[in-house]
Amino acid sequence: TRLLDDVRPDVVLHLAAETGTAQSLSEATRHANVNVVGTTRMLDAFARVGHRPAHIVLTSSRAVYGEGLWRRADGTEFAPGQRSHEQLEAGSWDFPDAVGLPSRADRTPAAPTSVYGATKLAQEHLLTAWAQAQGVATTVLRLQNVYGPGQSLTNSYTGIVSLFSQLARAGESIPLYEDGAITRDFVLIDDVADAIVAVLDRGPAGRTGPYDVGTGVGTTIAALARAIADYHGAPEPHVTGRFRDGDVRHASSDISVTTAELAWAPRFDLTTGVARLQEWIARVDPR
Numbered sequence: 204t205r206l207l208d209d210v211r212p213d214v215v216l217h218l219a220a221e222t223g224t225a226q227s228l229s230e231a232t233r234h235a236n237v238n239v240v241g242t243t244r245m246l247d248a249f250a251r252v253g254h255r256p257a258h259i260v261l262t263s264s265r266a267v268y269g270e271g272l273w274r275r276a277d278g279t280e281f282a283p284g285q286r287s288h289e290q291l292e293a294g295s296w297d298f299p300d301a302v303g304l305p306s307r308a309d310r311t312p313a314a315p316t317s318v319y320g321a322t323k324l325a326q327e328h329l330l331t332a333w334a335q336a337q338g339v340a341t342t343v344l345r346l347q348n349v350y351g352p353g354q355s356l357t358n359s360y361t362g363i364v365s366l367f368s369q370l371a372r373a374g375e376s377i378p379l380y381e382d383g384a385i386t387r388d389f390v391l392i393d394d395v396a397d398a399i400v401a402v403l404d405r406g407p408a409g410r411t412g413p414y415d416v417g418t419g420v421g422t423t424i425a426a427l428a429r430a431i432a433d434y435h436g437a438p439e440p441h442v443t444g445r446f447r448d449g450d451v452r453h454a455s456s457d458i459s460v461t462t463a464e465l466a467w468a469p470r471f472d473l474t475t476g477v478a479r480l481q482e483w484i485a486r487v488d489p490r
Contacts, residue, residue: 303453340407
């Protein structure tokens with residue numbers, strides 16, 4: 204409210220969130236306070252001062268999809284829901300006779316399998332409901348696994364690319380959860396920034412999304428680990444069989460709608476992005 208005494212923003216870019224899939228299962232209140240209550244406090248502040256921004260842009264998460272949709276050998280698609288603790292304990296990583304499909308906002312139902320994902324979906328719903336009632340335009344960007352220069356090097360919850368990089372730099376073998384075949388869509392922060400700028404340049408006109416922001420390429424964590432290990436000449440990564448409750452097996456994106464409707468396309472592949480991250484780490488944390 205004190206900020207809004209001096210500032211009347213036309214555009215709000217909502218980036219703030221507490222993140223961490225596994226962490227959110229044991230610190231659910233903190234995630235809810237930051238992601239959900241933090242958002243409602245912002246909206247209440249606008250109401251108190253009687254101001255309506257023209258456009259609110261929210262960076263949401265691929266975590267809202269949970270496991271997303273899978274396809275059986277006969278071509279039928281289904282939403283498998285969350286993998287149970289018992290399933291993971293048994294080492295049954297995939298759903299039988301099926302493959303995971305890339306997520307796309309206009310066809311993949313939102314079904315979070317983590318507290319974090321649930322709070323990000325709540326952010327989307329809260330902003331959409333409030334904005335529609337107030338006549339405020341919104342745009343939602345669902346980001347895939349973001350990495351790159353500037354990310355935390357000490358918080359293991361902010362991304363495995365940074366964690367893997369630290370281990371490889373130290374000459375350690377990177378541990379792989381499950382069987383190493385977990386799939387993610389790793390998108391460099393530069394490409395995410397470009398997508399946000401594209402939305403801001405377009406302005407409040409047009410469809411509100413949600414838009415998927417990734418590379419459109421799924422990469423296993425084993426392939427990621429090998430690329431980072433090779434860069435540093437570190438030992439071969441090793442499979443541990445460990446797992447995290449609430450983690451999804453396959454998460455990648457279909458960005459065809461995003462690239463068709465926004466003046467944006469990803470510019471960096473994983474090899475280039477990993478190298479950029481390693482170069483930055485070497486500058487800020489010389490050894």
